[in-house]
Amino acid sequence: MGKCLSCLSSFRAVFRPNQESAIPLTPSRKPKPPGSDVTELPKPPTEVKPPEGGSTDDQVLVVQSIDLCVSENANNHYTMEYDLVQKESPKPVLRRGFPFKVKITFNRAYNDEKDAVCLVFTLKGATNPTYAQGTMVVVPVVPADSDVLPSDGWQVKLVFTENCSITLEVSSIPSAIVGEWNFDIDTKLKSAKDEESQTLRYSVKDSFFLIFNPWCKQDTVYMSDPEWRKEYVLNESGLIWRGSHNRLRPCIWNYGQFEENILECCCYLLSHVGKLNIVGRADPARVVRHVSSVVNSPDDNGVLVGNWSGDYGGGQSPTSWGGSVAILQQFFKNKKPVKYGQCWVFSGVCTTVCRALGIPARSVTNFSSAHDTHNSLTIDYFFDDEGEPIERLNIDSIWNFHVWNEAWMERPDLEPGGYGGWQAIDATPQEESDGAYRCGPASVAAIKRGEVMKPYDCCFLFAEVNADKVYWRYRGPSQPLKLIAKKTDTIGQFLSTKAIGCFEREDITGEYKHTETTKEERETMVRALRCCRNVFSRYYLNDDLEDVQFDFELLDDIVIGSPFSVSV
Structure with missing residues (x-):
């Protein structure tokens, strides 16, 4: 039944696992047996009248109203800027791992000795919410000083009582699934026998949004520096560099991650576009890999259609966009890919999606990108042999510039080894990865070390910033390649991102590779080539050695079938 219930055995007698209906159970309305095909739990009207007769004090508590304390919670969770919070009928936007307050008003005063109250949270869109997947969470209300509070599950503490109202402090776990959540309130008398028991359920009208939390040390996207959080989570505008390595030109980009329908669109991308397992929405590495896929459109009808042809009929030129808001709002409204984008547009939208979901992110430009x-x-x-290029084989390319993203998180799947921190992801559809146009997350630390076999797509990203340009003589498929020349210091220049707290360029080339032509840089390249299984890499390793001169002297007469000695 999940950790949150197994550690609260004292409440099992109060709320039976199969008694999830809010309607009093009668012979004509029995709970369905486990395993039956139930896609949605039955829910009564939100206002339930107590049974006739008897004193109100002897009857099950009836919820009259609920206050989600939207403004107070938003201030404590750094989410006050979200449009959802600012609306006339606001909805909470909460960061996982942080406590939030809920105020409930009953038809009478709450008595913790005889009244049992339980909150039931369900992830919106989950076909069959379960405890094991974390898509359903059942948490009883206990006093703040109770010794039965779970240490590794959701918690609901009673922190204040006034007349007919109680104030609860709810804490989600730092690894909870992000997205839109519904919740219900179950009430019951503790003293009632099973055959006489009655559970009333109040379905809370408004849902709430749960997102990642860079302020929470237990969340894998935790970022300790407050100035970094301000820049990479809360900042709504930035600079994206374009141009060439000898002419770097910044353009202002409005990320607008808090604007109308942006968070709703981001949650829609997680749940309805592409193939992200619902449990995967708790893991930031899987989330950003999914985001790098659904921001482009080739295989899942994602947000943007790429176009490098120069003909932009039926859409807008990539250079006409100044931000992500109009793109995401149009996609959310029509549920169709928006035309058109190029690398900086894909990157700008990707930054918006990550920041809206609570993942620190930034756009990065690489000049002379392979x-x-x-x-x-x-x-x-x-x-x-005549020195003429063989065009059918020359399919590698170098872009004047290319823009991708970095997202901040720990990488427990790669540890130990210090692979946390910035992870490179790329939403521009260049090459397929595991059958889809996506790229990353690749640890920037692993890229600098030349550990190209680390997931995900570290090999491709290493080449973008540190590939050697190699010139071959090709004489046919049955003849070995011959190395003619090489250039080792032209790929990957002036890697640029917006500096923290100001509209200036920060050069981060040193985070991706050692200084060109140095011993460390060449050793890293050789290490990467040795890890790579490509035949061209093998040829390059073998040919990229100094020639060895030697003398050969025969010491014995040669007799067929007998050994002989030589001196080399």
């Missing part, structure tokens, strides 16, 4: 189609860590150019 596109390694062979997965060889080299940009390969092939020539015939």
Whole structure:
């Protein structure tokens, strides 16, 4: 039944596992047996009248109203800027792992000795909410000083009582599934025998949104520096660099992660676009990998259609966009891909989605960026014996600039080894990864070390910033390649992002690689090539060695079938 119930055995007699209906159980309305095909729990009207006769004090508590304390909770959770919170009928936006307050008013005063109150949280959109998946959470209300509070599950503490109202402090776990949640309130008398028991359920009209929490140390997206959080989570505008390595041009981008329908659109992308398992929405690594897929459109009808043709009929030129808000609002309204985008547009939208969901993120520009189609860590150019290029083989390319993203998180799937921190993701559809156009998250620390086999897509991203340009003589499929020339210091220049707290450029080239032509940089390249299984990488390793001269002297006469000695 899940950790939150197993550690609260004293409440099992009060709320039976199969008695989840809010309607009093009668012979004509019995709970369905376990395993039956129930897609939605039955719910009565939100206002339930107590049974006729008897004193109100002897009857089950009836919920009259509920106050979600939206403004107070938003201030404590750093979510006051969200449009959902600012609306005339606001909804809570909460960060997982932080406590939030709920005030409930009953038809009479609450008595903790005879009244049992339980909150039931269910993830919206879950077809069959279960405790095991974390899509349903059942938590009884206990006094703040109770010794039966679970240490690793959701908690609901009674912190204040006044007349007919109680104030609860609810704490979600730091690894809860992000998205939109519903919740109900179950009430019952503790003294009632099973055959006489009656549970009333009040369905709370308004849902709430639960997002990642960079302020919570137990959340894997925790970011300790408050200035970094202000820049990479709360800042709604930034700079994205374009141009070429000798002419860097910034453009202002409005991320607008708190604007109308943006958070709703981001949750829709997680639940309705692509193939992200519902449990995967708790893991920021799986979430950002999914985001890098659904921001583009080729295989899942995601947000943006890429277009590099110069003909932008039927849509808008990529250079006409100044921010992500209009793109995401249009997609959320029509549920169709928006036309058109190029790399900086994909990156800007990706930053917006990550920040809206609570994941620290930034856009990064790489000048002279390699596109390694062979997965060889080299940009390969092939020539015939006459020195003419062989165009059918020359499919690698170098972009003047390319923009991707970094998202901040720990990587428990890679630890130990210090792979946490910035993770590179790329929403521009270049190459397929595991059958979809997506890229990352790849640990930036792993990229700098040349550990190209680390998940995800570290090899591709390493090549983008540190590939060697290699020139080959090709004489046919049955002949070995011959290395003609190489250039090792032209790929990956002036990696740029917006500086913290100001509209200036910060150069982060050193976070991705060692200084070009240094011993450390060459050793890293060799290490990466040795890990790579591509045939071109093998040829490059073998040919990229100094020639060895030697003398060969025969010491014995040669007799067929007998050994002989030589001196080398």
